Amino acid sequence: MPFTDDEDVPRSFNGSLDKYIHSPNGTPNASPVKSLKRKLDGKEDEEKDEKKTPARVSPRKTRSSKSLTQSTLISSPSRQGTRSAPPQTGRDSNSDGTESGTGANASSASTPSNGPVSRLRDSTPENLVLLLIGVNPGIMTGQTGHAYAHPSNLYWRLLHSSGITSFRHPPSDTYRMPELYSIGNTNIVVRPTRDASQLSKAEMNAGVPVLEEKIGRCRPEAVCLVGKGIWEAVWRVKHGRNIKKEEFKYGWQDESENMGRVRPVLGGNSEDSWLGARVFVATTTSGLAASMSLPEKQAIWNELGTWVKERREARGFVLPTMSQALGSLDN
Known part of the structure; x- marks a missing residue:
């Protein structure tokens, strides 16, 4: 039950509850223990409990057995987590915008070191107009196998509003995007x-050469990095240092920064070489990221959308009709 102002116990323990239970030499202070246990447990201590010596019980175990009752009654959720819990504000988020929850209870159930298996598969056929590159699957995306599956994510909304797609598709249409829109x-x-x-810089850096090889194999006209952090990782690997504030920009990057470049092999066929895909850096679509307003994000995505529409038209690419798109939208 909650403590009231007229009860003869401290209103806030401020992490010092142990001093009301143990003296420095490990001998119980009978009077505070009895008073506190009456308040917490609603019953009197028995005489034999006062005579027990805690020398046979480790202080750690004694504190643990008390904390179960104490934390239930007097601890706030934020005091129950681990010290390594990541901050809950101002953080980046993964591709689908899945939240970690609130408080430390969510962080205590963090992803194991080996991690869950993701059902998401690449959609990387050859000669696409655009290949979109996210950070990593969120939990919901990994479970469903559908890109940017969390409802708070703006990915599918921005694809539609920028003109990259003709309709606002659901995440379940992930694998139809090459066929419908290239x-x-x-x-x-x-x-x-x-x-x-929860991703380290080393883990992000390690993904860059894999990404370069993947782009060189499927050879899209351009790649869109969905989030600043991806470009920062690519820059670190390419240039051997962090990108400076004045060097970063959203939108199209210089052609010298093309990704997936395939260099001619000595004595090989020169046609196998490739200048790489143009790089467009877009904003994150995570619903957790609040550093930019929706109109600001929309303006950047609109620039990409204009280019995609022009390139599809130049290719003679035919967009899906409503009935073709609705075949998946109705699912």
Whole structure:
């Protein structure tokens, strides 16, 4: 039951509850223990409990047995987590915008080191107009196998509003995007996490050469990095240092930064070489990211959408009719 102002117990223990239970030499202070246990347990201590010596019980075990009752009655949820819990504000998020939950209870159930298996597959056929690259699958995306599956994510909304897709498709249409719009999807890291902050720089860096090889194999006209953090990782690997603030920009990057470049092999066929895909850096679509407003994000995505529409038209690519698209939208 909650403590009231007229009860003769401290209103806040401030993490010092142990001093009311143990003296420095480990001998119980009978009077505070009895008073506190009456308040917590609603019953009197028996005489034999006062005579027990805690020398036979480790202090750690004694505190643990008390904390179960104490935490239930007087501890706030934020005090029950681990010290390594990531902050719950101002953090990046993964591709589908899955939240880690609130408080430390969510972080205590973090992804194991080996991680869950993701059902998401790459959509990377050859010669796409655009390949979209996310950070990594969120938990919901990993479970469903559908890209950007979390309802708070703006990915599917921005694809539609920018003109990259003719309709607002659901995540379940992930694998129809190459056929319907000549766009594909992949990620720089395969491992699903609740939050992108659970990915280290080393893990992001390790994904860059894999990504370069993947792009060189499917050879899209351009790649869109969905989030600033992906470009920062690519830059670190390419240039051997962090990108400077004044060097970063959203939108199209210089042609010298093309990704997936295939260099001619000595004595090989020169036609096998490739100048690489143009790089467009877009904003994250995560619903957790609040550093930019929706109109600001929309303006950047609109620039990409204009280019995609022009390139499809130049190719003579025929967009799906309503009935063709509705075949998946109705599912």
